[in-house]
Amino acid sequence: MKALKINLDQLITFYFIVIEGSLSGASARLCISQPAVTMQIAALQKQFGVKLIRVKKKKVNLTKAGEMLFIHAEEAYRSAMRAESLLHGHRSNNLRIGVAAALMVYLIPVVDQFTELYPSVKVTVREGRSLNIIEELLDFEHDLCIVGAFENVNKELRAFHIPDVERMILVGAPGDPLAQRQMVQWKDLDGYPFILHCEGSIARTVITREFRKRNIKPSISAEIDNIKCMKRLIESGKGVGLMFYPNVKEEIAHHELSIIPLVDGDLKVGIDVIVNRETALSPPAADFLALTGSRFGCIIAAGDQGFPA
Structure with missing residues (x-):
């Protein structure tokens, strides 16, 4: 040669x-x-x-x-x-996961269970905005990613969709005017102070799509990419926001935040587990994928992992 x-x-x-x-x-x-x-x-x-x-x-x-x-x-x-990804993947003690920040609360129980079942596997989790995490997956920096459901997945990726994992709830400070009302409609958010997720977040995409569909233009008080900061701003009365219930249930229990019921339609969000088509799924990644499916009541087939073409 x-x-x-x-x-x-x-x-x-x-x-x-x-x-x-x-x-x-x-x-x-x-x-x-x-x-x-x-x-x-x-x-x-x-x-x-x-x-x-x-x-x-x-x-x-x-x-x-x-x-x-x-x-x-x-x-x-x-x-x-x-x-390089192949060599990383065939190290039986290594698993790299990217996860959207808003969905970390769903991933933690799966990681905990996985580490109990496979104590020899080193699990590395990187949290970030969905679009950034997917870019990193395309650059082979993760074995798989967990993000909010995409409408159109890049052709270089394969996605397993878990539908309607959780609904987003509208929350505000207990003293917020909307929190004092027994009935709130989507149209009441038109022109109302609103705390929104930053660009690159699937949560933002879902929320803004809903606003456009209903012809609603809230007054965006802030755009935040950190869940804790978002909660603090809402607690301080800077505006209301749509968030996943598990991310705010502690604050609701302590009466730091209040649920504002929307009477004309829930906003439900699914999850996509995504892998790169160009790489073979390592044994730890396949096991984690199966465990994730089990956690959400989905069966992920071996071999093709149940991903649509």
Whole structure:
């Protein structure tokens, strides 16, 4: 077999220069200095005598050869990441999970049960916004992710849908005017101070879709990506908010928050368990997936894990 003349590190550096659109962006993604990035791409161009990029005002533009090479650079990078994910996955003591912040309360019991059943497996859980977690899954940083139900799942992913896991409830401070009423309708939220989840959250997508459907425009007091901060703002009377009951049940029990009943329709949210199509599911991930299905009363078939095509 003929030995490769191309330096794969240089090829990957070229890939990130294109993805980030700048040498500084590639430097940040690769965690190396910008001069090192410049040296890598210069060496690659010099070795083959081909100009790949042009830098003008710190912005990278591809030559025709660069455009053609990028296709192979992307394939090389994704192939290397698949290989790395495969090796990680076949370490029987490792499981990496991404979870949407609002759904952490549902994941904790499953993780606790899993660690009891499989004490030798190291479970790493990363919490974040749903869209960020999914981007990390596409970059092979997780074995699986648990997020709010998506309407359209990226074709590179496979999703198992668990419908109507929990309804979102409207909550406010006990002294909030809406909390004093016996009957509240969705239309009462039009123009009303409202605390909303930040961009990138599936909860936000579900809520804003409901508002659009009902032609409601609340007055957004704040956009928060932290559940604790959201609860504190609502408790202080800055507005009302729609939240999952398990995330606020303690505050409701202590009368720090009040449930505001909506009489004209519940807002129910499902969960998607998502894996990357490009990687084989490791034994720990398959076991965790089955345990998750059992927790929510779903049967996840072996082999294809019950995911729709």
